Amino acid sequence: MPFLQLTLAVGSADPEPFEDALLGAGALSITLEDAADNPVLEPAPGTTPLWPSVLVKALFDADADPVVIEALLLSQLPGPWPPLHFAQLEDRPWEREWLKDFRPMRFGKRLWICPDGQRPAAESEPHTANLTPCFIDLDPGLAFGTGTHPTTALCLTWLDGADLHDKTVIDYGCGSGILAIAALKLGAKSALGVDIDPQAVIATRDNAARNAVANQLDVCTVAEMRTEPVDIVLANILAEPLMALGSTLAALVKPGGSIVLSGLLADQAAQVAAHYAAWFDIAPISVHDGWARVDGLRKDRAC
Structure with a gap:
């Protein structure tokens, strides 16, 4: 099925509050990515290390309204929020893309x-x-x-x-x-x-x-x-x-x-x-x- 993807660059800020707000706004899944080129090669056992600059990507139902999502996010986490970028994603076998x-x-x-x-x-x-x-x-x-x-x-x-x-x-x-x-x-x-x-x-x-x-x-x-x-x-x-x-x-x-x-x-x-x-x-x-x-x-x- 297709999805609506929301991408935001949170930089060095703690991504957890953003993740919580995104889930509260109806996100189906959330992934964190390296926003630059700073691989974490050998994390210590039991840790979840993050990069110096983090990109947060959230997937919503394809028919979700970006205006409603943004309003829900601001109601849960007043801000400031980084710029929100929405894009429609067609259905593909993502794990093999x-x-x-x-x-x-x-x-x-x-x-x-x-x-x-x-x-x-x-x-x-x-x-x-x-x-x-x-x-x-x-x-x-x-x-x-x-x-x-x-x-x-x-x-x-x-x-x-x-x-x-x-x-x-x-x-x-x-x-x-x-x-x-x-x-x-x-x-x-x-x-x-x-x-x-x-x-x-x-x-x-x-x-x-x-x-x-x-x-x-x-x-x-x-x-x-x-x-x-x-x-x-x-x-x-x-x-x-x-x-x-x-x-x-x-x-x-x-x-x-x-x-x-x-x-x-x-x-x-x-x-x-x-x-x-x-x-x-x-x-x-x-x-x-x-x-x-x-x-x-x-x-x-x-x-």
Whole structure:
């Protein structure tokens, strides 16, 4: 169904009184967005952090009268109110709207991540002799992971350049399953995808079936995980959990095996690399668009 959307920029003011007034005026839903470009990357557990400048968006029934809404708002919260901007929104599958700009993307020399049914134009494919493109058909659903973020791109590029033949892999924090599926399509023998989010488990299973690797990919929540050490552990999460999970992730890697860590800002990478140096011989840090990847080989024993 269509909606009437009201948008207001509250800046650094507490948005809660505005939210209460909007609900009192009949808002069906309210969302808060970053009004500038100030991402909150690692909130503390149990907190609900906000940006320095906040945009409030409220949805009303399509036939709601903006004049009546404004009068109701002023009666509940006299003001001052920021400018109110009303717009009619046609009905669309909003949770998937951002996917309209998702196009085939290449990582490394041969690995392509493609929305279902799409393939890159012939002229954009690599022409290296004896190089067969590897296509992954992806629908992230509501889970994280399409390859568009620099941290995912860093991990995919590493996979494209690695010898994965007959390797076993864990994708820790699998999201859409993109890394585990890429590893399997590039030659890995088996993979395990784990995540704290049940939606990620569903998306990973769906994408595994879409790419004909479901029989090689097990998926579970972190709480359900039971596994032996593997050849490669991939963890594209965030710096704080990577620091906390150091010994846990190290124990999942066989001696001589590889760990690939991302989800890191460039200025966080050195600290994470130093922490994991207790268990791994760390390679030079890779950086892309202000984000970083740390990878290394498992030592026979920890320092």
